[in-house]
Amino acid sequence: MxxxxxxxxxxxxxxxxxxxxxxxxxxxxxxxxxxxxxxxxxxxxxxxxxxxxxxxxxxxxxxxxxxxxxxxxxxxxxxxxxxxxxxxxxxxxxxxxxxxxxxxxxxxxxxxxxxxxxxxxxxxxxxxxxKVDLDVLYRVQSTLDGLATEAQQKGLSCRITTPLGTDVSFRIAEPSLTKPRRATSGGIYSIPGNLFMCPDLESVKGRIVIECAYHEYYTRLQTPITVEVDGAIRSVEGGGFDRRLMDRALRRACGGDLGYVIHLTHAFNPVARFKGTNLLEDVRAAGNDAVGFGRPWWIPGGGENHPDGVMSRQSLWIGDHHIASDGAFTGDFAHFEDELQPVYG
Missing domain, CATH: 3.40.1830.10 (Thermophilic metalloprotease (M29))
Structure with a gap:
């Protein structure tokens, strides 16, 4: 209900x-x-x-x-x-x-x-x-899309950290998925409220700790899974029984290998709530990140069949811009916190 x-x-x-x-x-x-x-x-x-x-x-x-x-x-x-x-x-x-x-x-x-x-x-x-002002949401979306495009064009480094131990750096590569305000031409669109970043595969280095996983189904993990990345994914640890499911899902999607990190995001929908039960809403809750693993769809043999992980309360840097800290917009972007208020009534 x-x-x-x-x-x-x-x-x-x-x-x-x-x-x-x-x-x-x-x-x-x-x-x-x-x-x-x-x-x-x-x-x-x-x-x-x-x-x-x-x-x-x-x-x-x-x-x-x-x-x-x-x-x-x-x-x-x-x-x-x-x-x-x-x-x-x-x-x-x-x-x-x-x-x-x-x-x-x-x-x-x-x-x-x-x-x-x-x-x-x-x-x-x-x-x-x-329950959200879509015009305001898309102004924020457009600003972040612009920063990601600038970082891609200039080859700037990005970094993400979380309280659970994520610390990963990468460069943004094409194709990134910008989100226009209205769908007026043929193509793929998604629910607004998160910045989508495709990293240069070999540039991704560090540790990613996920709290939810979509491997063979979507679930909140009893024990976080840690993914070590140096270009390709090097290891998948923790997670109890779910680690086996994640390992199997990665190898199924990647022809036996563990694959790569193929997308990262930053969510900012003010009404979405992180419950660990609904993938679509969880990856739009403020400060959350939908991390895609596997073989990207834009290279031969790739396909949109990758496992996903979810991180929360992330801090994000794009080039010299400190975008968010512990899930909330910060610095020059702190005003977004006041502008992105739920609409009730």
Whole structure:
């Protein structure tokens, strides 16, 4: 049961569909879900599409055992046909369809606006979209995207630390995923509220300590997992039984190797709460980081089938800019803390 009123959930869905994804009359919207998707979220999104005057269909499939390219054998052919005809695709599945052959073909057509809304539920619709000022959120997003682009162009070093012992440095490389205010052209979009950074693979050096993991499912770890990185991942330690699952997931995604760190993020949504139960919301809670491990999708043999880890309360430096300390914006960026206030009422 949602912690929010049904009206809040619908308002969030309207913000997602009509504002963020810019759905209008004439759009054909595909909503993909699996057997564990929150039915309330599906209903609200359908109502928001209907209010926008667009056509929609919902395709519910069995929950995939893997995400991305590893899911190809499990995706019904009917999903491929629908994806090729859609102009907007809201993907609620988890594991998700991004990186699959179906996804690649649809995106290469250049028409569909795909939203990676993996596991988005009713609470997420209300909090991540209805209870935050999206214009303010995107001003912060644009500022951070600009700093990341500048760091990539100048080859500046970045650093992340956390109280649990993370201390990792890297340089940002292309492609990084910027987040425009509205989805007006074909491509991949995701829920706002975090800075996405793709590191130069060989530049990543140090230690990453994660508190949650998405290996074969999403879970809060009883014991943190420590990942030692020197270019490639050198070791995975701790985590109890989950270490075995993470090791297996890495080697499955990387052809037997442990792979690399393929993305890091910095979250700043003021309403998202870190509960350890919902990947989508956890990686947008202020100060959290979704760390992607594996083989990146932009090199031969790569695919969007990587394991993820979550860190909290991180401190972040991009070049000479100290962006955040212990999860909160600091220094020249401290004013974001006042501007990013939840919207209630």
């Amino acid at each position: 949602s912690a929010y009123q049904k009206s809040d959930v619908l308002s969030g869905a309207i913000a997602l569909i009509q504002d963020h994804m810019a759905v209008i009359t004439g759009d054909v919207v595909l909503i993909t879900a699996d057997t564990l998707t929150d039915v309330g979220a599906i209903e609200a999104i359908c109502n928001a599409v209907r209010l926008a005057g667009a056509q929609y269909s919902v395709m519910t499939i069995a929950q995939l055992p893997f995400q991305g390219a590893l899911s190809d054998p499990y995706i019904p052919s009917t999903v491929a046909a629908a994806a090729l005809e859609a102009t907007v695709w809201i993907d609620l599945t988890l594991p998700y369809l991004a990186g699959s052959h179906v996804f690649d073909v649809a995106l290469k057509k250049g028409l569909v606006r795909y939203n990676l809304a993996v596991g988005l539920d009713s609470d997420g619709l209300a909090s991540l979209y209805d």
